[in-house]
Amino acid sequence: MKMDLSVGELNTLAMKMEKGDEQALVKFRKFYRRHPRNPLLIAVKARYLLINKKDPHGALEHFNRAANLGHPHPDSFLYGRIRAAVSSLSWELLDKLVPCYLKQVKDGVLQPSGLFQHLSMPGLKNSDYLMLANAFISGFKSGDISSLAPGDFTRLPARGRRLRVGYMSSDFKVHPVTQLLVQVLEHHDKTRFETIAYDLAEAPASPWRSRILATFDGVVPCRDLSDIELAERIRSDELDILVDLNGDTAGTKVWLCRHRLAPVQMTWLGFGATLGEGIVDYQIQDLFFAPEEIASEAFSEKLIWLPHHWMPVDTQRVIPPPPIRRDLGLPEDKTVYCCFNGQYKISRESFDAWMCILKEVENSVLWLYGQNKKNNQKLQKEAAKRNIDPARLIFSPGIPHLDHLSRLQQADIALDTWPYTMGTTAMDTLWARVPLVTFTANAFSSRGPGSKLHNLRLDELIQNSVANYIDMAVVLGKDEDYRTEIRTRLEQALMQSPLFDMELFSRHLEKGYELAFYRYENGLNPDHIKIPDLSYPDQQSSRCSLKEYNKSISTVPSGSGKGELLTESVHVKIERAQSYLRNEKLVLARREFSRVLNQDSLNGEAFYGLGLVAIKEKNFEQALVYLKNATEAEPDNEKFTEQYCLVQNLAQQDTPTFVRWAMERAKSYHRNKKMRQAAQGYVAVLERAPHHAEALHYLGLAEMQAGHVSGMQRIRLSMQLEPHNLKFQENYRYAQTLLQKKDDVN
Known part of the structure; x- marks a missing residue:
């Protein structure tokens, strides 16, 4: 059946849907109902499910249908299909799609639709990342920025004035980039640098957003600017250096940099791979993550190598004490391995290694981020195929950052993924004092955690083969004394390592800015820059320990010299x-x-x-x-x-209104197994309405579930008040089983 919508109109409709346009979605659904077997429409729905609904399983099903029903250009959604396959852990399909994708890009048949997904693709070499990036940007069109006039990038000499640095990001919100970067910005030397934020974020107010925006000398809201308006605004501010913090991630505007918005352009932190020829001048890295021998192979940009590590961290985070393991669904008497990476990073090779570890360390479990219910079930099935009890895989949902750091302390050992290893997750894991085992391959995408561990002098946790990775994880799992020794060394390293000295990190970063701009104003082309180590002459006496730091942020008054650096935000x-x-x-x-x-x-x-x-x-x-x-x-x-x-x-309002509100709140606590809070809520209801049968009944049930047999009497009283309540009768039978179990134990 012929569709009364051109391909161009369909593409426009798809882009509007991705931006959340409800009218576009309603219009699309009408077409889809009339043409449910049209492969073009099915492919658009697949992309919508993937991007807007975060449903990789549904997206992959629709991509596959579109291909099977004869889509005229199935290669056009191959990148999206691979993305869905990666996110849905469809490892067998990836084995077929990735080689096909690489070949078609190399042959010039296909242009990539993005770059980020390449980091998760198995089997890529360092040179592949650069080839794919150049193929991606070769398809760029000027769009509505074609009328942008040539820029004037003459600047006053840097000597005697502050360098003007702009930071452009869509992640000035509750996001890993903000959580990593904020303390570095707080340590910027304002006598030497003026900083401006180009804020692309669409985000509600939060402590993180308020904190990072407060570090800048100026904030330019850019979310609603067109590309040409944004480009013109950045140029008009006459920056010396523009630092993009997105790379190829959600909400990015880095591709505008190909039109030259500042004399010196850099990308950092949000995306560790190359962006391709002609986008920015520099990337900020370190020599472990991006060694000299792979710099030209994997990056089109010149690299600014920081002396320790390219990723900062917020050391003001004082982690609360951990909840007990039972409240986290973890066994008290077993070794707990963990990995809180996004599930799209779990490759078949990583999972195979994890199952070998569990097989060797029988008294152990694997604690994972339960990002997607279908993925959780798939991983449990894969465990069963490898003769591992699926119950040994324990999944926990995402929770606010500080709560996550708190619970993370209950893990014994963290296991990394590959080829795409931990980023922010590694910093969180080490900050929670959990030893991390990583496999560092030749591809730079697997080298991030190794860089961190190398700086902490824990090189034995960096393994160069899968077999060694498994062996180290097994030794740590079986030898509690060795595990304790590693934890102690980690604790000491955190107190002393420059990895967690953000004032020093800021000085190194600023030196990189100065040297890059020096090359520009002296007519030199961008080139690789190694930043010298500016550590204090006597590091042990000049750098306080983390314990001293955590104490000082509570005791040192603001406005007293060194205390100003330690005053907690x-x-x-x-x-x-x-x-x-x-x-x-x-x-x-x-x-x-x-x-x-x-x-x-x-x-x-x-x-x-x-x-x-x-x-x-x-x-x-x-x-x-x-x-x-x-x-x-x-x-x-x-x-x-x-x-x-x-x-x-x-x-x-009157008592009935309060009772309804309090009852709903108490039952919500009850459903979430917060028995103490639920009981308090039921008691509050009974204080206003002493004969409230439901409050009496569920208070008794909560008490029984908490192990207090006196709750049975309340349940019986509630049944006298409502003898025909079927739910009460069902709960009464359940309470009887709890009582019987307690009697059996006694």
């Missing part, structure tokens, strides 16, 4: 307070929010947090005071206003 305190609040540690949450107000007496987030603490304590009058202060501090904050109005209404 209010945003860090707020993040920690929010973590305490999420985990129902109300006393600690109240203390942290109060500390924020001592440092910033008009901080709306702190007032709001104290209001939420008061709500959880059922002190609505006090909550209203705090929330009113929050709305006065930030009158335009809709979140604060909505919460204030909600509590105001609850305080003014």
